[in-house]
Amino acid sequence: MSTPLLTLRDVQISFQGLQVVKDLSLTLHPGEILGLVGESGSGKSVTARSLLRLDEAAGATVTGTLAFKEFPNLLDLSEKEMRSLRGNRIALVLQDPMTSLNPVHRIGDQVAEVFRIHRGLRKREARAEAVKMLEAVGLPEPALRARTYPHQLSGGQRQRIGIAMALACEPDLLIADEPTTALDGTTQATILDLLRRLRNERDTTILFITHDLGIVSELCDRVAVLYGGHLVETGRANDVLSAPSHPYTRALLASVPRPNQVELSPIPGEPPVPGERPPGCPFAPRCPLAVAQCNTLPKMESRTGEHHQSACWQEGKGTS
Amino acid sequence: MTEALLTAGGLVKRFGPHFTAVREVSLEVAPGETLGIVGESGSGKSTLLRLLNGLYRADAGSIVFRTSELVGASTSDLRKTRRHVQMIFQDPYACLNPRMRVEEILTEPLKIHKISRKERKTRIREMLDAVQLPASALRRYPHEFSGGQRQRIGIARALVLRPELVLADEPVASLDVSVQAQVLNLLKDLQQEFGCAMIFVAHDLPVVQYVSDRISVMKAGELVETLPSRKLFDHPQHPYTQKLIDAVSSL
Numbered sequence: 001m002s003t004p005l006l007t008l009r010d011v012q013i014s015f016q017g018l019q020v021v022k023d024l025s026l027t028l029h030p031g032e033i034l035g036l037v038g039e040s041g042s043g044k045s046v047t048a049r050s051l052l053r054l055d056e057a058a059g060a061t062v063t064g065t066l067a068f069k070e071f072p073n074l075l076d077l078s079e080k081e082m083r084s085l086r087g088n089r090i091a092l093v094l095q096d097p098m099t100s101l102n103p104v105h106r107i108g109d110q111v112a113e114v115f116r117i118h119r120g121l122r123k124r125e126a127r128a129e130a131v132k133m134l135e136a137v138g139l140p141e142p143a144l145r146a147r148t149y150p151h152q153l154s155g156g157q158r159q160r161i162g163i164a165m166a167l168a169c170e171p172d173l174l175i176a177d178e179p180t181t182a183l184d185g186t187t188q189a190t191i192l193d194l195l196r197r198l199r200n201e202r203d204t205t206i207l208f209i210t211h212d213l214g215i216v217s218e219l220c221d222r223v224a225v226l227y228g229g230h231l232v233e234t235g236r237a238n239d240v241l242s243a244p245s246h247p248y249t250r251a252l253l254a255s256v257p258r259p260n261q262v263e264l265s266p267i268p269g270e271p272p273v274p275g276e277r278p279p280g281c282p283f284a285p286r287c288p289l290a291v292a293q294c295n296t297l298p299k300m301e302s303r304t305g306e307h308h309q310s311a312c313w314q315e316g317k318g319t320s
Numbered sequence: 321m322t323e324a325l326l327t328a329g330g331l332v333k334r335f336g337p338h339f340t341a342v343r344e345v346s347l348e349v350a351p352g353e354t355l356g357i358v359g360e361s362g363s364g365k366s367t368l369l370r371l372l373n374g375l376y377r378a379d380a381g382s383i384v385f386r387t388s389e390l391v392g393a394s395t396s397d398l399r400k401t402r403r404h405v406q407m408i409f410q411d412p413y414a415c416l417n418p419r420m421r422v423e424e425i426l427t428e429p430l431k432i433h434k435i436s437r438k439e440r441k442t443r444i445r446e447m448l449d450a451v452q453l454p455a456s457a458l459r460r461y462p463h464e465f466s467g468g469q470r471q472r473i474g475i476a477r478a479l480v481l482r483p484e485l486v487l488a489d490e491p492v493a494s495l496d497v498s499v500q501a502q503v504l505n506l507l508k509d510l511q512q513e514f515g516c517a518m519i520f521v522a523h524d525l526p527v528v529q530y531v532s533d534r535i536s537v538m539k540a541g542e543l544v545e546t547l548p549s550r551k552l553f554d555h556p557q558h559p560y561t562q563k564l565i566d567a568v569s570s571l
Contacts, residue, residue: 039496039497039498040467040496155361184360184361184523184567185360185523185525185564185567185568186360186563186567187360188567189566189567211496211497212497212569213497213571214568214569214570214571215569217569217570217571218570241571251498252497252498253571255497255498255500255501256497256501256571257500257501257504257524257527257529257530258526258571259525259526259529259552259553259565259568260529260550260553260554261526261529261530264501264504264505264530265501266498266499266500266501266502266504266505267499267501267502268502270466270468270469270496270498270499271496271498271499273466
């Protein structure tokens with residue numbers, strides 16, 4: 001297999017002493033779409049933002065190794081070096097395209113700004129490039145649309161602008177944090193199509209953060225499932241969705257209503273909040289298979305299927 | 321079909337001179353039945369619910385609840401009906417008064433509708449049990465609860481008056497997946513227990529199908545199709561319904 005584009009090793013993230021992500025290790029290969037799945041408070045967004053070192057000003061402490069391309073650890077870079085990576089080599093698309101765009105600037109200028117900052121282009125050239133980007137993300141009449149303001153566009157169109165800005169510098173890594181959650185089903189489908197097409201045309205590597213397992217099955221090559229700040233299962237999306245190994249992944253899949261669903265089996269209780277997490281396996285208090293051993297943290301171990309791993313004491317003892 | 325509990329005919333709601341949010345909508349709900357309404361954002365689902373409980377005044381059409389006409393009714397007549405028509409909102413963070421304890425939140429509707437002090441106590445205890453919250457919850461404020469628990473409080477507030485019709489506007493949309501299923505099952509169980517009818521509005525097709533007997537599909541202010549819930553995925557008649565189905569991710 002190719003050299004990883006991104007490797008996280010033993011990453012710990014805490015806010016004011018409160019640990020939100022623990023011992024996280026992940027790899028992402030060039031051209032791959034990895035789904036980072038979890039519920040609110042699982043640590044998925046914080047993990048993604050830590051790659052851009054966005055939350056340090058807000059009091060986040062990140063330790064461990066974030067190896068990216070030629071950089072052995074992003075955490076060792078200066079703020080100036082980070083700034084040259086952000087939006088250039090690593091780009092971010094946020095959930096809400098209404099709040100992430102500047103309401104008082106024309107969208108063409110907002111996309112052009114990326115070219116001016118990172119490519120040093122002049123105004124006119126940058127604008128021309130911006131129009132090309134708008135066309136690439138499938139916005140009709142791009143030259144005309146470049147002159148409009150965010151409020152004049154629909155939610156789906158605004159998200160296309162967000163993606164255009166993120167892809168402007170052909171980043172090595174695109175982080176998409178729930179980019180379709182605020183959109184309607186039919187619009188969501190068109191945005192997922194767009195991301196798939198861009199990956200195929202440009203070989204962009206995508207870290208896709210979502211709570212929606214349906215999106216994982218449609219878009220992602222591999223998936224990493226987070227629960228209570230811990231990685232509980234990872235593997236090829238097909239393997240994990242068709243033969244989930246961790247009790248949490250299994251329970252989560254069973255609690256999503258599907259077409260013609262007659263009965264739903266919910267997971268009892270609620271996800272743990274940081275600071276009130278159990279000492280061992282984070283899922284133990286809600287897990288039907290929990291035993292005394294679950295008070296100590298299980299390690300990730302290989303399961304059936306290529307690179308399919310999960311962290312559970314009970315797994316492999318014939319309980320599934 | 322038994323006599324309808326609520327019948328709406330030719331409902332119209334305009335906002336300003338150029339925008340019609342609800343166009344000529346007619347629907348019927350039988351006692352104890354769940355009618356699901358699906359549609360995308362901007363289709364007019366929430367506006368329709370707000371017309372039905374009198375939060376908005378309709379520009380045309382009629383809404384008959386049992387035998388009383390609600391369109392054009394006086395505020396005091398509307399209030400009498402509201403006792404029987406209660407609402408569950410989408411955002412369990414926004415719909416509870418942060419400065420009221422749960423006990424006050426649940427008592428307020430009972431006070432407004434002049435239920436005796438003694439009766440209030442029993443009803444509140446009974447509701448708390450029904451939504452599976454501990455008695456200690458009464459002394460606490462909304463911010464002390466998680467999203468799923470807050471939605472249970474919202475459900476308890478709606479049901480404490482023992483309404484005949486519950487209007488639920490995206491009640492699970494802002495909940496975590498693992499909590500969604502709990503609340504859906506709770507809603508179904510409570511509806512059986514209390515025998516109320518429900519209009520359940522949501523954008524998620526499998527969710528709506530799971531709780532509904534019949535489903536209406538709403539698009540640009542109109543109901544384009546109404547069909548039995550079990551036929552939603554297999555026998556949709558309208559091309560727009562098919563389009564919504566195609567966008568449901570296959571898991």
